[in-house]
Amino acid sequence: MADRNAPIGVFDSGIGGLTVAREIIRQIPDEPIVYFGDTARLPYGSKSKDTIIRFSRQVLHFLESQRVKAIVIACNTASAYALDTLQRETDLPVIGVIRSGAHMAAQMTRNGRIGVIGTAGTIKSGIYGDTIRQFKPDAEVFGKACPLFVPLVEEGLWHDSVTEEIASRYTAELKGKFIDTLVMGCTHYPLIRSTLRRVMGENVTLVNPAYETAIEVKGMLEANDLTCLVTPEEKYQFFVSDQAEEFTSFAKSILPEEVRETKKINIEEY
Amino acid sequence: MADRNAPIGVFDSGIGGLTVAREIIRQIPDEPIVYFGDTARLPYGSKSKDTIIRFSRQVLHFLESQRVKAIVIACNTASAYALDTLQRETDLPVIGVIRSGAHMAAQMTRNGRIGVIGTAGTIKSGIYGDTIRQFKPDAEVFGKACPLFVPLVEEGLWHDSVTEEIASRYTAELKGKFIDTLVMGCTHYPLIRSTLRRVMGENVTLVNPAYETAIEVKGMLEANDLTCLVTPEEKYQFFVSDQAEEFTSFAKSILPEEVRETKKINIEEY
Numbered sequence: 239m240a241d242r243n244a245p246i247g248v249f250d251s252g253i254g255g256l257t258v259a260r261e262i263i264r265q266i267p268d269e270p271i272v273y274f275g276d277t278a279r280l281p282y283g284s285k286s287k288d289t290i291i292r293f294s295r296q297v298l299h300f301l302e303s304q305r306v307k308a309i310v311i312a313c314n315t316a317s318a319y320a321l322d323t324l325q326r327e328t329d330l331p332v333i334g335v336i337r338s339g340a341h342m343a344a345q346m347t348r349n350g351r352i353g354v355i356g357t358a359g360t361i362k363s364g365i366y367g368d369t370i371r372q373f374k375p376d377a378e379v380f381g382k383a384c385p386l387f388v389p390l391v392e393e394g395l396w397h398d399s400v401t402e403e404i405a406s407r408y409t410a411e412l413k414g415k416f417i418d419t420l421v422m423g424c425t426h427y428p429l430i431r432s433t434l435r436r437v438m439g440e441n442v443t444l445v446n447p448a449y450e451t452a453i454e455v456k457g458m459l460e461a462n463d464l465t466c467l468v469t470p471e472e473k474y475q476f477f478v479s480d481q482a483e484e485f486t487s488f489a490k491s492i493l494p495e496e497v498r499e500t501k502k503i504n505i506e507e508y
Numbered sequence: 509m510a511d512r513n514a515p516i517g518v519f520d521s522g523i524g525g526l527t528v529a530r531e532i533i534r535q536i537p538d539e540p541i542v543y544f545g546d547t548a549r550l551p552y553g554s555k556s557k558d559t560i561i562r563f564s565r566q567v568l569h570f571l572e573s574q575r576v577k578a579i580v581i582a583c584n585t586a587s588a589y590a591l592d593t594l595q596r597e598t599d600l601p602v603i604g605v606i607r608s609g610a611h612m613a614a615q616m617t618r619n620g621r622i623g624v625i626g627t628a629g630t631i632k633s634g635i636y637g638d639t640i641r642q643f644k645p646d647a648e649v650f651g652k653a654c655p656l657f658v659p660l661v662e663e664g665l666w667h668d669s670v671t672e673e674i675a676s677r678y679t680a681e682l683k684g685k686f687i688d689t690l691v692m693g694c695t696h697y698p699l700i701r702s703t704l705r706r707v708m709g710e711n712v713t714l715v716n717p718a719y720e721t722a723i724e725v726k727g728m729l730e731a732n733d734l735t736c737l738v739t740p741e742e743k744y745q746f747f748v749s750d751q752a753e754e755f756t757s758f759a760k761s762i763l764p765e766e767v768r769e770t771k772k773i774n775i776e777e778y
Binding site for chain 2: 277278279284285286288289385386388389390392393399400403404479480481506
């Protein structure tokens with residue numbers, strides 16, 4: 239039986255999952271979090287299913303060693319490839335970012351035509367289409383991999399003509415399908431939301447799975463009597479597999495709360 | 509004592525080192541090669557020295573298990589961070605890509621002002637400046653990290669207005685330093701040579717360390733009586749830690765010789 243005052247374990251390939259952690263902090267500010275970013279092996283988005291499952295399993299073991307009460311896979315690629323495996327291999331509740339985003343997209347669309355942008359891995363998996371059709375069987379879902387968005391975001395070009403040019407190219411095909419809803423299916427993408435808004439126009443609804451996932455996490459904790467009653471003094475802990483200092487400074491720019499330090503671990507040992 | 513008919517081991521974080529393998533194949537076409545690309549953990553360029561040394565040591569063990577006669581670190585970042593360690597930890601000759609490129613830059617410059625472009629890791633290490641000044645103590649060396657070039661090359665935008673725009677931004681500072689020689693200090697960059705040529709103008713000499721390294725490898729084999737006398741039937745073997753099929757198709761577009769198949773291994777076991 240998990241301790242209800244234990245932290246939620248949140249993991250991502252690197253910094254992108256901080257947009258999910260940010261939404262969790264906004265929705266349930268009393269909940270402690272242990273965050274792990276696999277910065278030694280990022281990105282996950284361009285790698286194979288086998289490899290992502292292997293990496294995610296090691297992260298699961300690390301988070302279990304931190305005695306978390308639940309796990310949030312704050313990475314679309316890892317959610318696409320490894321959610322089932324992790325759910326099978328642990329007794330803890332495991333939530334990915336795809337189901338909530340898919341559910342919201344199915345609810346928001348009026349014409350039933352939904353676009354999904356993400357990494358090569360997420361798009362190749364076809365998981366958003368499959369999940370959206372669980373909620374809305376007649377939905378037409380169009381995916382587009384956008385491999386340059388993550389490096390552009392990490393280079394800081396959030397509001398830049400080059401990012402807008404690349405966004406125009408990536409979304410041209412989706413606009414040609416007359417979608418009315420677009421899922422930002424990678425945790426980095428909310429950081430270029432204003433560029434995507436400009437390129438897609440005002441009539442397309444942008445869905446942010448990070449926001450929807452935070453609401454799902456809140457509901458899951460309540461349903462399982464896992465909401466924290468006594469918030470520990472050290473509310474947020476950050477771990478990475480490489481580049482701890484760079485991570486800390488990026489986390490400070492994303493998160494509303496103070497980020498003190500990030501610890502480096504060797505994830506291959508888990 | 510190494511077998512002179514054994515293959516040369518060449519490794520990189522992924523596909524970039526194929527530009528080095530290509531030059532080796534051109535210079536010494538009878539030499540067998542075992543190539544390893546660490547595609548499960550790429551890129552190396554944005555990661556820390558400790559992590560790159562740990563990854564490179566595992567690759568060394570893998571290449572030793574393949575009974576190679578010499579090792580070429582066909583990755584600037586791994587050459588910058590791990591060459592010394594690997595040379596200490598094996599009896600095989602180990603050659604990196606930096607020394608040859610630095611030597612050529614020191615020879616080519618007329619005004620003593622040399623630019624170096626590379627990954628964040630290579631530039632942060634300062635190794636090109638240190639090495640160039642071993643050959644030409646009064647050289648002034650200006651480094652510039654170009655993190656978007658690798659993803660742009662991997663997205664296939666070798667001849668594209670976006671790549672040219674990014675190249676103009678990255679090189680503006682170097683042009684302001686009046687360099688007359690520019691080292692392409694990352695194995696991906698020769699693939700956008702024509703863009704770099706256009707942005708830098710005809711008066712700046714572009715140095716390709718891959719070419720210089722292949723000449724150094726040839727000389728090293730001759731000096732150590734390690735040139736191959738009986739070329740084996742399976743002349744080139746390719747191994748990766750992920751995405752074997754994608755690697756094969758990229759390798760076919762880069763290499764002059766037939767690339768049959770790529771084998772996937774778990775590098776974390778070495």
